[in-house]
Amino acid sequence: MTEPNRPLSPHLQVYRWLPAMAPSILHRASGVFLSLASLLLVYWLVAVARGPEAYAAVGRVFGSLPVRVLLAGAIAAFWYHLIAGLRHLALDADLGFDKVTARRSSAAVVVLAGVATLATLALAWHQLVLS
Amino acid sequence: MNLRSPLGAAMAHGSARSGTGHWRDQRLGAVALVPLGLWFLWALLTRPDLGHAGVVAWIAEPLTAVPLALFTLVALWHSLLGTAVIIEDYVHGHGLKAVSLVALRLVHGLAAAAAIVALVAIVGGGAG
Numbered sequence: 001m002t003e004p005n006r007p008l009s010p011h012l013q014v015y016r017w018l019p020a021m022a023p024s025i026l027h028r029a030s031g032v033f034l035s036l037a038s039l040l041l042v043y044w045l046v047a048v049a050r051g052p053e054a055y056a057a058v059g060r061v062f063g064s065l066p067v068r069v070l071l072a073g074a075i076a077a078f079w080y081h082l083i084a085g086l087r088h089l090a091l092d093a094d095l096g097f098d099k100v101t102a103r104r105s106s107a108a109v110v111v112l113a114g115v116a117t118l119a120t121l122a123l124a125w126h127q128l129v130l131s
Numbered sequence: 132m133n134l135r136s137p138l139g140a141a142m143a144h145g146s147a148r149s150g151t152g153h154w155r156d157q158r159l160g161a162v163a164l165v166p167l168g169l170w171f172l173w174a175l176l177t178r179p180d181l182g183h184a185g186v187v188a189w190i191a192e193p194l195t196a197v198p199l200a201l202f203t204l205v206a207l208w209h210s211l212l213g214t215a216v217i218i219e220d221y222v223h224g225h226g227l228k229a230v231s232l233v234a235l236r237l238v239h240g241l242a243a244a245a246a247i248v249a250l251v252a253i254v255g256g257g258a259g
Contacts, residue, residue, distance in 0.1 A: 028217055035210040041203060042242045042249070048190065049249035052183040059181075075172075082168060085161050092158065123176050 023106040027084045030077035037074035075120050080113040153212060160209035167202040190253045203246045211239040 015021070047058035061067055087105050090096055096105050178189065189195050214235055222228045 028213075031210075031213045032217065034206075035214055038203070038206045038210055039238075039242055041206075042246045045190075045203070045249040045253075046245050048183070048186055049252040055183040055186070078168065078172065082165060086165065089158065089161065120172065120176065127176060127179070 020103065020106065023084055023087075023109060026080060027088065030081040030084070033074060033077040034081055037071075037077070040071075040074075072121060075124070076113070076117040079116040079120070080109070083113050083116070084109045153216075157209065157212045157216075160205050160212065163201070163205050164209055167198060167205060170198055171202050187253055190250070191256070196250060196254050200247070200250050203250075204243055207239050207243050207246070211235060 044058060044062070047054045062071070084106075087096075087109050090105075091102070096102060174195070178185075180186075180189075190199060215232055218228060218231045218235060222231050
């Protein structure tokens, strides 16, 4: 097949940087992060199915510092993607689409996601210390 | 009435007539993942016993197995749709784009199959 020289959707470098682009890019980045985390979930489920030895081995991987940092990042990505996703659904429904409201809601998403992430990490920390 | 030329259709120019389905499925998955994701996070955080026997007994309960299966599969479906759009946007060149999209489907298909087999094994009592 010949390389088509047809118009594609415009790419980032075409645009002058605007603050409104940050929530959109963060939404994609957190989504990619969550895709990787979903593979970790499947890895964990397979280990549960394979038995106590495999589960213990995966437990050591999950307990290591780099994976713990990754999981903490996944919690932040989870909350950001969930709350920003709700905002996107509202925007799709033509709610809050004017410039001022959209700016305010994107800032609110960051604040809410940050608070939810800290609360979740505190709860997870509490669990780890207790168990 | 269809105003598109037959040649254009044969060369796959213009709308593929499948864009709205992708868009709608992405949002359908998103709406489903709000309660499923919140349930999953809450369930994990409030489980004091994460030892193997405890986790197996927990997943084997239908009230866990059903939402867990839904969460995993809908999340993988939503993930496939989302990452495919990112590749379509940022990977240039027909060949590389096609290979990336196939690889993406392969990874997500493998993960979905592995999750289903694992859940069936756990619920069926195959996980010693």
